[in-house]
Amino acid sequence: MTPRLRRPIHSRSAAVLTVLSSHTALAYAGTGADRVGRKGAAFALGSTAAGGHTTYMLLIDPDTGWFLAYEQILTAGPTALDVELPAVLSYRTYLQAESITKMP
Structure with missing residues (x-):
């Protein structure tokens, strides 16, 4: 079963990425x-905390701000x-999402 993701509205998605990129090594990694098969904007964050080099990738739909997928x-x-x-x-691949105006 693929987990569902509740996403913030588009402007909040952009704000989250802006804050993360200014305070971490999160960087735009292309498309x-x-x-x-859904295309999106890829963001990457590297880590050596576990002894090897691990890259965390987040894929976001650039038109809606929806999180499409995550890979380690x-x-x-x-x-x-x-x-x-x-x-x-x-x-993780997120196939279903819903907009919310506040956290439950």
């Missing part, structure tokens, strides 16, 4: 597509996992 990708470094790098560690 991409989710696992069902192991891109480099030592790993006890028997996987070829880069390796997707987890992902």
Whole structure:
């Protein structure tokens, strides 16, 4: 079952990304597509907290501000996992969303 995401209105989505990019290493990474083929604006944040280099990718519809997908990708470094790098560690694809005006 794919989790549902309640998204803030479009202007709030843009505000969240602006704040995150000004206070973290979150950066625009171009365009991409989710696992069902929807295109969106990709944002990436790198981390070495787990010993290897992990990239967190967020895909957002540029017209609506809806979050389309999220992926955690192991891109480099030592790993006890028997996987070829880069390796997707987890992902979520949001197929359904609803607008809200305030948090429940």
